[in-house]
Amino acid sequence: MLRAENVTLSYGAEPVLEGASLSIEAGQFVSLVGPSGSGKSSLLRAIMGLQEISDGRIETPLQSTDIGILFQDDALLPWRTAIENVSLGLRLNGRDRGRAVAEAEAWLERLGLTGLGRRYPRELSGGQRKRVALAQVLALKPRLLLMDEPFASLDAIVRARVTQDVVNLVESEGIGVLLVTHDLEEAIALSDVVYLLSNGPHAHISQRYSVPIPRPRNLVKSRSHPTFAPLYERLWSDLSDVVDGPRRIRTAA
């Protein structure tokens, strides 16, 4: 569905990220974690086509209309209601008004927003706005979803619920996902594959982890799967190593 090969990315003379390769298959949830400044968002922007790469290639058979994007700041238009925000993209895709509104309503309902469609974004909570933004993206039936910390501003409970909604939809629709996150627990609970970036500049992909937790996933129960804790410890230790350098183990003289 998407393959990035040996991608090097620079803003000045020195590469931020060097020789990064990753792939996403249909229905696969992939997360990208790493230290601050290692180039996670830059790589995601390059995959979105918003950032030039200086070497390597990014290949996908998908059209740009098959790719949905969710950033931390939602892209809702403040002067349009929730239904209008969701139906706008559908209308631009050629649906007539009645059908666009009906589909928008169905998506809002599916994401637990029944009865809130006539509200403006300012009349919704942070979690409700995120759900509208999610409905806006999912209504366009993306085959690949690219997300950069989209739920970081939400409190823990709302975040867990919205994230579970995304997982349910990804599992039922077979959408591929690439998520940039700082949250290692979230990365493991959600993903089939987690990539760890090393420290920048000249960051590279230092590890690729497969997460063997079966699907469908319940994000709370996933945390008690026997593979969760060992994988979390390994990821945490590898992340500490790339931030601090490998720890020296002292042995008694």
Ligand SMILES: Nc1ncnc2c1ncn2[C@@H]1O[C@H](COP(=O)(O)OP(=O)(O)OP(=O)(O)O)[C@@H](O)[C@H]1O
């Ligand atoms: N538009 C830009 N111009 C110049 N340098 C930039 C630009 N955007 C990002 N950078 C630099 O590139 C490096 C990688 O930034 P990026 O935002 O991709 O990292 P990140 O891993 O997503 O960081 P964080 O986890 O802190 O969000 C950083 O050193 C950053 O300062």
